[in-house]
Amino acid sequence: MAALGWLHPRRRSATARSVLAGEASAEAARKTSQELEELARTPAPDKPEKPGTPEFPVAGDDRAAAFFDLDNTVLQGAALFYFGRGLYKRKFFQRRELARFVWQQAWFRLAGEDPEHLQDARESALSIVKGHRVAELISIGEAVYDDYLAERIWAGTRALAQAHLDAGQKVWLVTAAPVEMATIIARRLGLTGALGTVAESVDGVYTGKLVGEPLHGPAKAEAVRALAAAEGLDLARCAAYSDSHNDIPMLSLVGHPYAINPDTKLRKHARASDWRLRDYRTGRKAAKVGIPAAAGVGALAGGAAAAVALHRRRH
Numbered sequence: 001m002a003a004l005g006w007l008h009p010r011r012r013s014a015t016a017r018s019v020l021a022g023e024a025s026a027e028a029a030r031k032t033s034q035e036l037e038e039l040a041r042t043p044a045p046d047k048p049e050k051p052g053t054p055e056f057p058v059a060g061d062d063r064a065a066a067f068f069d070l071d072n073t074v075l076q077g078a079a080l081f082y083f084g085r086g087l088y089k090r091k092f093f094q095r096r097e098l099a100r101f102v103w104q105q106a107w108f109r110l111a112g113e114d115p116e117h118l119q120d121a122r123e124s125a126l127s128i129v130k131g132h133r134v135a136e137l138i139s140i141g142e143a144v145y146d147d148y149l150a151e152r153i154w155a156g157t158r159a160l161a162q163a164h165l166d167a168g169q170k171v172w173l174v175t176a177a178p179v180e181m182a183t184i185i186a187r188r189l190g191l192t193g194a195l196g197t198v199a200e201s202v203d204g205v206y207t208g209k210l211v212g213e214p215l216h217g218p219a220k221a222e223a224v225r226a227l228a229a230a231e232g233l234d235l236a237r238c239a240a241y242s243d244s245h246n247d248i249p250m251l252s253l254v255g256h257p258y259a260i261n262p263d264t265k266l267r268k269h270a271r272a273s274d275w276r277l278r279d280y281r282t283g284r285k286a287a288k289v290g291i292p293a294a295a296g297v298g299a300l301a302g303g304a305a306a307a308v309a310l311h312r313r314r315h
Helices: 016-033 079-089 095-111 115-126 134-152 155-166 179-188 218-231 245-253 264-273 284-289 294-314
Strands: 065-069 170-178 193-197 199-202 205-210 239-242 256-260 276-278
Touching: 016 179, 016 193, 016 218, 065 155, 065 218, 065 245, 079 134, 079 170, 079 179, 134 179, 134 205, 155 170, 155 239, 155 256, 155 276, 170 179, 170 218, 179 193, 193 218, 218 245, 239 245, 245 256, 245 264, 256 264, 264 276
Parallel strands: 065 170, 065 239, 170 193, 239 256, 256 276
Antiparallel strands: 199 205
């Protein structure tokens, strides 16, 4: 995991650094997927969505695979913010930083993947883990999944992933989150593996440097392209799922792009491109403009207040 410079938002095509990040992520994903338990998969083709639509995913098509963005697509919110809460629980940082994480999570739920706020979140979260052992952070990641993530998986997106698994296809997470955290989530969900940001480590200790750059935007597309080449996949037969317009490069690579809980820009692009849309958020307003229902925001704010109050009573 990196210190400062975890995310540098750019609106540009792939560069040498994003290609390096993508290739490193693909290599790490293939290595970790070999360690995941073999899943029993029974072909069960999905029903056509409407008359005349070919069934998808196609059962037994081993040259097809599915690629799922993580934050706000599979997971409600951002994995990195929940990881930050897990670090706070283990006294990696103080109450002031916790309040910052809570606010960042609220903003993320409201506004979606805003590059500036993602940069701030990653810098504040990951600067504190430099010098820690990889095994230690993996152990914390396992606990974070149990404590926070298991109950925040979108059931609708999970069903889409399972349809690909039931059809005998591989399913990969693709995320800017650390590959270690992404791999834990993929394994817990029974997926094939994960493409994530690869951080440099020496003798099992994080150096605070990245391999290439964060797996975001064009780098995600490069990772999917590299993995498809290594796995012998036909991208025209593959599917990709995301909530963010930042992932349009990845979605444009495949023959079956899906906009899941889309932000405003992605919704507009998906409609113009005749891509399929799914929205699993609660409330008419959420479906229209991409924000959580008021009750969800209130619960988040209440949780923040409770956390601070509890801390004060204990100290």
